[in-house]
Amino acid sequence: MLTPFAGTCREGRGARRSVVMLALGLLLAVGGQAQDVGVPAAVDSSAVEAPVTLDGEPATNSEAVPVPVEAAPVESAEAAEPEEATPDVGWLAIVPALLAIAAALLFRQVIVALFLGVWVGAWIVSGDVLTGWFTGLFSTIVAYILPALADSDHAAILIFSMMIGGTVGLIQKNGGTAAIVDVVTKWARSAGRGQFATAVLGVTVFFDDYANTLIVGGTMRPITDRLRISREKLAYLVDSTAAPVACLAFVTTWIGYEVGLIGDAVAKLPGYDEAAYSIFLGSIPYSFYPLLALFFVFTITLTKRDFGPMLAAERRARQTGQLFRPGSTAEAAQAESELLEPPADAPKRLINALLPIGVLVAGVLIGLWITGRAAVAEEGLEMTLQNIVGSANSYTAMMWASLASVVVAVLLSVAQRILTLEEAMDAWYAGMRSMLLAVIILILAWSLSNVNDALGTATWLTERLSGTLSPGIVPALVFLLAAATAFATGSSWGTMGILMPLVIPLAWGVLAADGLHTSGDYTHIIYSTVSAVLAGAVWGDHCSPISDTTILSSLASQCDHIDHVRTQLPYALTVGVVGLLLGTVPTGYNVPWWVMLPICAAVLFAIIRFIGQPVEDPDVVAEA
Secondary structure, X not given: OOOOOEOOOOOOXXXXXXXXXXXXXXXXXXXXXXXXXXXXXXXXXXXXXXXXXXXXXXXXXXXXXXXXXXXXXXXXXXXXXXXXXXXXXXXXXXXXXXXXXXXXXXXXXXXXXHHHHHHHHHHHHHOOOOOHHHHHHHHHHHHHHHHHHHOHHHHHHHHHHHHHHHHHHHHHHOOHHHHHHHHHHHHOOOXXXXXXXXXXXXXXXXXXXHHHHHHHHHHHHHXXXXXXXXXXXXXXXXXXXXXXXXXXXXXXXXXXXXXXXXXXXXXXOOOOOOOHHHHHHHHHHHOHHHHHHHHHHHXXXXXXXXXXXXXXXXXXXXXXXXXXXXXXXXXXXXXXXXXXXXXXXXXXXXXXXXXXXXXHHHHHHHHHHHHHHHHHHHHOOOOOHHHHHHHOOHHHHHHHHHHHHHHHHHHHHHHOOOOOHHXXXXXXXXXXXXXXXXXXXXXXXXXXXXXXXXXXXXXXHHHHHOOOOOHHHHHHHHHHHHHHHHHHHOOHHHHHHHHHHHXXXXXXXXXXXXXOOOOHHHHHHHHHHHHHHHHHHHHHHHHOOOOXXXXXXXXXXXXXXXXXXXXXXXXHHHHHHHHHHHHHHHHHOOOOHHHHHHHHHHHHHHHHHHOOEEOOOOOXXXXX
16 A cells, blocks of 8 residues: 655754755845846746748747747636736746755655745745745645646546555455465566566556556555565666656557647648657657666566665665665555455455456556547547547546446455455555555645746746757757756656647757758657657656656555655666767767667666676565
């Protein structure tokens, strides 16, 4: 079951004092900045210009491209006054996100860190250094947290997550989970095989990253526990297969969103008429980070080697049986899970687990089909599989599926007289209850994203990294920009939505400046730029402690959230740097992707082989 993520601070008073002083310094800077702001003004977009129009003609001041969109203010509740315009706060736009990330990593208090970021952001938005700290405190609830909770898509994710927790609680209480463990451990009799099975399941559930994270984490956790695989490793395997495979697969809930963004951006490029789905397919070979992240996961599991904090976590689990760091928040979840131990005489029947899980997976797919067909028919599009899945409402599908899964699990438990109706409802409630603090973290992460929108954080980052560029370097810079935006905002989808309309015209304008936009030899720049947005967004998401998918991975794996971030970060950075330097940069200068992709894979294998150290498996066959 899933866990509160509030941890205990193990840093000294000096560390606390230094961070407090840093925070005070940043907050005092609000005053000087606010005095210059006065009435909130729109973000200055003049910093992002291309020297020519999209047609290759000299650009006037009114024709400069691309022009970043003005960040929209966050809509607040009825009690709050909406912002008139995005305040031009300059570098202070990134302070809330950076402060939240630093505080979370240093103090291991994620809820406090996120709330601090929202509070400081509300203070900055107010533009009032004297009273803004006080009014901003109450604005956090009314103007940012309430809208984050009231958003229908966010509410759907929360319902789905809670219902998944209830389903897992039921199949654990009725003995279904124990039956899965018995079956899988007959084959996965070692930690290496257990990790491999987890990775394979992560790739198999490819249709949605949220569903992937919650299904794989909840299903495999009892098995990996039995094999002494650390919770940190489980969270890494879940996190590093969910988003990469969802953004690469041909038919997923991501496709409609990605193709829609690509199509809108390409429609503004004169003389470029390639279909958006074709562009997406062409970009896949250039998506070095997602491809290499999946390769790295399977290489780690097959070689049984680790390095960095993950090595320490794995050796702790293998040698001592301690699946999580002593004193971590996972201990509270472990105590909660003991309430879900099945009765001593409960039969271990595989159907009691497989049927609810099967209904969940099939229900999501059926829901995608039903909602997708309805949307395609309403829009008058061709009834193709790609259009159906791309137009589907994944949130509605997930809620339908999770409800059906709970109903099936309750009926199985009661009909076989394994549990009484009261015991079944208690197990369902216990499973949902263990999700509560994780849900709070998700809400605060979304609230911080609202603050970033109000401050124009993504627009500020875009302006800093844009300008007159060489065509070959554009994909690499776009990758870095997407990674920085996703890291600071915690949202890969938000990053794609903000950057895709900006960077595709930027790449086209840079090609036009050199007269290359009419040459078919340079379409790889467009492909690579599109892939850089997708790959950079996923990379930044993997590295960010405020990312919703990272939080869900910790939640589903019942792992301390900060421990998950600290152990995954070296792996994500390793793959990201190799993919950037040996993949994105060379291919931007016409080196074929099929040359660089194997080279990247070989370098990653060498890193694991020569830097990674083996984790010895104790004799856990008898225990399993």
